[in-house]
Amino acid sequence: MADELSCKEFVELVTAYLELALDELLAQRVAQHLRECEGCAAYLEQIRQTIALLGTLADSSTAPDSKAALLALFRSHVSE
């Protein structure tokens, strides 16, 4: 019983598990728990989806105004 992980513990370890920051023994217990627990497998999937969805928020466009201003800055700097 002592080495059996609870779901309540799992949800606090999920980030360290994904970051490969757990020691080997604990990582094995987490993996074991995931194989046996449908709820925690679904939870992990939710976290993965959350991360993927956060990635869709990135907007790397630069407003044309600021781009023009920055280029002017660059030119004046180069010509100095």
Place this chain on the structure above:
Amino acid sequence: MAAKDARVAAGEAAILPDEDAALLAALRRGEESAFVSLIERYHAPLLRLAQIFVGSQAVAEDVVQETWLGVLQGLGRFEGRSSLKTWIFRILTNRAKTRGQREGRSIPFSALATPGDEAFEPAVEPERFLPADDPHWPHHWASLPQRWDELPEARLLAKETRAVIQQAVEQLTPSQREVITLRDIEGWTAPEVCEALEVSESNQRVLLHRARSKVRRVLEQYLAVAEDRDDGR
């Protein structure tokens, strides 16, 4: 080959990636296209981070402008001890700090936030689990989390869902926001975030954990409500 020569000529540490070295050499030669690629890569993320630091959009734009000026002025002195990206973001955090001090505003920096100071916030509401004295499954799920991979993709990717996530991020503490923005929105690696924000690996991880857990929770509530609404039709 040329990039390598330039790097050796400039006396840079050999750790600088070739791509950075080539870009740096081009910038030092005054090539506009090199600066354009730098802007396209980093301007938007710089602005996003600056906004967390200083709060207002206008001040953030100022700080980013000052950052680019600092980059141009520092090009000659840059020694390549860190990546170009980390160096640029360091300039931003320094400018933002100076700006905050000048305006008598204290700026929330992850480096100053020790997650242990905050009260422990469980990743999931405790009532989602069976009590400790449950005879069969203590601390196991009382009701299983929903399988999101069974939801229609269109719902997950809907504009409304993304707005909910955006809002959830805005509700986080500033240091949690800094970390989740760089890690999950911008896609940085953990070491990059630690270096740019000057946080330890474990603090970075705790902040990321709390941030992701909260965003998941908000998303779960939203998706459950959306499901009910559909069922009721």
